[in-house]
Amino acid sequence: MKLTGAEILCESLTKLGVRHLFGYPGGAILPVYDALGKSKLHHILVRHEQGATHMADGYARASGGVGVAMATSGPGATNMVTGIATAMLDSSPVVCITGQVSSKLLGSDAFQEIDITGVTMPITKHNVVVSRAEDIARTVREAFVIANSGRPGPVLVDITKDAQQASCDFNWDASTPRLPPKRQRINYDQAEFERAVELLNNSKRPLILAGHGIMVSGAMRVFDDFVHAGNLPVAMTLLGIGCFPANDPLNLGMMGMHGEAWVNHAIQEADLLIAVGMRFDDRVTGDLRTYAKDARKIHIEIDRSEINKNVKVDSALIGDAREVLEQLLPRLEHRERGDWLRHIRELKGDSAVRDIQGLPDNGHLYAAHVINDLWKETRGEAIVVTDVGQHQMWEAQYYHHNLPRTLITSGGLGTMGFALPAAIGAKFAKPESDVWVVVGDGGFQMTMCELATIVQEKIKINIAIINNGFLGMVRQWQEFFYDKRYVATPLVAPDFAALANAFGIRGERITSRTDVTPTIRSARESSESVLIDFRVEQEDSVYPMVPAGGALHEMIRRPDSPLVETATEP
Amino acid sequence: MQTLVAYVENKPGVLNRVSSLARRLAINIDSLTVGPTENEEIARMTIVAHTDEKGAHRLEASLEKLVDVRLAENISERSLLERDLALIKVTADQQSRPHLMELIKVFRARVIDVAPESLILEVSGTVDKIDGLLEVLRPFGVLEMARTGRIAMTRGSDLLRPPGVPQKPADAEAAMTSQAK
Numbered sequence A: 001m002k003l004t005g006a007e008i009l010c011e012s013l014t015k016l017g018v019r020h021l022f023g024y025p026g027g028a029i030l031p032v033y034d035a036l037g038k039s040k041l042h043h044i045l046v047r048h049e050q051g052a053t054h055m056a057d058g059y060a061r062a063s064g065g066v067g068v069a070m071a072t073s074g075p076g077a078t079n080m081v082t083g084i085a086t087a088m089l090d091s092s093p094v095v096c097i098t099g100q101v102s103s104k105l106l107g108s109d110a111f112q113e114i115d116i117t118g119v120t121m122p123i124t125k126h127n128v129v130v131s132r133a134e135d136i137a138r139t140v141r142e143a144f145v146i147a148n149s150g151r152p153g154p155v156l157v158d159i160t161k162d163a164q165q166a167s168c169d170f171n172w173d174a175s176t177p178r179l180p181p182k183r184q185r186i187n188y189d190q191a192e193f194e195r196a197v198e199l200l201n202n203s204k205r206p207l208i209l210a211g212h213g214i215m216v217s218g219a220m221r222v223f224d225d226f227v228h229a230g231n232l233p234v235a236m237t238l239l240g241i242g243c244f245p246a247n248d249p250l251n252l253g254m255m256g257m258h259g260e261a262w263v264n265h266a267i268q269e270a271d272l273l274i275a276v277g278m279r280f281d282d283r284v285t286g287d288l289r290t291y292a293k294d295a296r297k298i299h300i301e302i303d304r305s306e307i308n309k310n311v312k313v314d315s316a317l318i319g320d321a322r323e324v325l326e327q328l329l330p331r332l333e334h335r336e337r338g339d340w341l342r343h344i345r346e347l348k349g350d351s352a353v354r355d356i357q358g359l360p361d362n363g364h365l366y367a368a369h370v371i372n373d374l375w376k377e378t379r380g381e382a383i384v385v386t387d388v389g390q391h392q393m394w395e396a397q398y399y400h401h402n403l404p405r406t407l408i409t410s411g412g413l414g415t416m417g418f419a420l421p422a423a424i425g426a427k428f429a430k431p432e433s434d435v436w437v438v439v440g441d442g443g444f445q446m447t448m449c450e451l452a453t454i455v456q457e458k459i460k461i462n463i464a465i466i467n468n469g470f471l472g473m474v475r476q477w478q479e480f481f482y483d484k485r486y487v488a489t490p491l492v493a494p495d496f497a498a499l500a501n502a503f504g505i506r507g508e509r510i511t512s513r514t515d516v517t518p519t520i521r522s523a524r525e526s527s528e529s530v531l532i533d534f535r536v537e538q539e540d541s542v543y544p545m546v547p548a549g550g551a552l553h554e555m556i557r558r559p560d561s562p563l564v565e566t567a568t569e570p
Numbered sequence B: 001m002q003t004l005v006a007y008v009e010n011k012p013g014v015l016n017r018v019s020s021l022a023r024r025l026a027i028n029i030d031s032l033t034v035g036p037t038e039n040e041e042i043a044r045m046t047i048v049a050h051t052d053e054k055g056a057h058r059l060e061a062s063l064e065k066l067v068d069v070r071l072a073e074n075i076s077e078r079s080l081l082e083r084d085l086a087l088i089k090v091t092a093d094q095q096s097r098p099h100l101m102e103l104i105k106v107f108r109a110r111v112i113d114v115a116p117e118s119l120i121l122e123v124s125g126t127v128d129k130i131d132g133l134l135e136v137l138r139p140f141g142v143l144e145m146a147r148t149g150r151i152a153m154t155r156g157s158d159l160l161r162p163p164g165v166p167q168k169p170a171d172a173e174a175a176m177t178s179q180a181k
């Protein structure tokens, strides 16, 4: 059967199980768009190619599958760069397809020619230029394999226009991936494994550090078994949130810069850390010289280059988290750990039993209250997609996720503007789920054009803008470390509710606590998207905070205020 | 200084990926050589990097994450041979020539071009040896120099074969004969 390269691309994507792709057309990708029109693929027209990559990323994170984004050559491709880097740093499987000028023009500075594989080399897991129709099917298959195997990551496939236009035989069965053979390494030997078992069974004060890799590996069940079999307390990274239910008594909450105080103290006092699918990011460890000095460390990690990168470990079990945990589980012995668990409960103090729901608000609206009320109203079951800043940290502290893949956030790159497009992607992956965007007034203004995408696609998403009139997280740093010199952080915004209306979306503005829950409820009940502009306290800060590079146990604590630092029980 | 060997796909752009990776990891490359192997699909690289053992581990493991890298190995701690090749154009007039020829003999270099005012020498060996020769040639006037950078190989039965090809020549023969059947 003879097909054009463009048709082969659409056929291949369909055969790979793709149903949605997010993109924006242009000259160098037009043949593909023409073929898309004849295919069963659902193309979502975005308003900016950065949005397409974040949508594909959100789609991937919500589903665990590959998200696909598409753009034309030149400016279309370069607009994708931020989204690709975001996916790279959070190990998200995204395949980006870009059009490229015809192969005979390559290297001639032709109209809209950019060496996008050169540009994206350091921010993709792999990238490739395809200049023959014959190579399209195999290359796309390879891209999917690479993106979603091992440690996932973004792959960019740049297809020249002549390859899209040329015709050739399409033979799916003959276009199986042909990736270079790799050396098979022995991940760990018996001695390394036995060392881990011994450390596990002999430790008095163990603590698990649970990361994003647990979700990637699909290890949630065995992880749960492992935790309970060993009676091991768990701390989570930001990206690990959801891998283990927040309502499990062994779940302590988030660690790190804005982690719970008792979690960071527990880390500093532990005699064994069992890191599973997490990479000891600097937001997690703080000052490495003072980090968990008394603890031996076991690292369960698929990527060999992460071992001993930031933190030196005593036993490295390289491999897929699920497989390694399955191997360890039968050797793990139950321990009571009464003293240690009691000690952690003491560290926790009464902040966990007091409930911010019932606390006075002095007539002010606090972001923490909004998030807490959202959590209650959605029973902790919504998919929450956050942007970057203070609201992101409050979400992590006050929204207690019991289900995996329900917090979607940009951790490694910290990309403002991520939330709205990523939520659109998540909604396409999980159409039955209640999807909430939690976004700052700053970040929302970076990608708010995608409101039009929501309207054009007639999808239902709820948007909570935590509007503090500031680039809040930066303002907080200026408050703490630059003597309150608020340079370039006070921020004018449009009337977001009116803006929503202009897009054809219902908009609400909330200024008092009593209106929070009813408005959230009515948004949930509405069949259309709703945007809520929460006018919150302007100069509130996120506590506790470990200053960048500071020791994990030396946190800036919240001065007396109506808010407790967190509340883990309803 | 750490020495790594890598087997990579012999195709355009791979060298760029490798050097781009080293730059991203903030590891300075002292020398990087690449050449074909007996298998036309595979090239062999020798990378000498300004880093410590930890950096070399990171580089090695990160290199192996590249799709086009079949194997990367830090061989710094192994028993190995390292060689560098240099072509050196040195001023040589009637007066200095005899003295030069003596040095050339000591260093076991070869004269590969003779011109009225200069000679081109070819010398191979360890970096130290070549640096040593350069040192003594400098007073004569070194006009031009080209060096290949280091290539390295582990000694004896310590084999470093590329993945995806028969691991021992005997296996290769066996594979060939079994194909013939």
Ligand SMILES: Cc1cc2nc3c(=O)[nH]c(=O)nc-3n(C[C@H](O)[C@H](O)[C@H](O)COP(=O)(O)OP(=O)(O)OC[C@H]3O[C@@H](n4cnc5c(N)ncnc54)[C@H](O)[C@@H]3O)c2cc1C
Pocket: A089, A090, A091, A150, A151, A152, A210, A211, A212, A213, A214, A216, A217, A218, A236, A237, A238, A239, A240, A254, A255, A256, A257, A258, A259, A276, A277, A278, A279, A280, A281, A283, A284, A300, A301, A302, A303, A306, A319, A320, A321, A322, A388, A389, A392, A393, A410, A411, A412, A413, A414, A415, A473
């Ligand atoms: C404003 C801001 C503040 C932040 N504050 C905090 C904070 O207080 N606390 C915090 O924790 N984070 C914080 N972060 C996020 C932080 O920067 C990192 O993104 C986060 O800690 C990374 O979490 P992770 O290591 O679990 O996930 P990733 O960075 O995604 O790493 C996942 C790891 O799992 C491994 N892996 C992947 N697949 C598998 C598998 N199948 N089996 C085994 N291993 C696998 C990967 O190789 C990788 O090493 C903050 C971010 C921002 C923007």
Ligand SMILES: Cc1ncc(C[n+]2csc(CCOP(=O)(O)OP(=O)(O)O)c2C)c(N)n1
Pocket: A387, A388, A389, A390, A391, A392, A413, A414, A415, A416, A417, A439, A440, A441, A442, A443, A444, A466, A468, A470, A471, A472, A473, A474
């Ligand atoms: C694209 C981008 N630019 C700059 C930053 C630096 N930055 C981190 S948080 C932040 C402020 C975010 O403000 P806002 O969106 O209003 O959220 P808030 O912190 O107020 O909740 C800034 C500017 C970033 N993370 N991303």
Ligand SMILES: [Mg+2]
Pocket: A440, A441, A442, A466, A467, A468, A469, A470, A471, A472
């Ligand atoms: Mg703000």
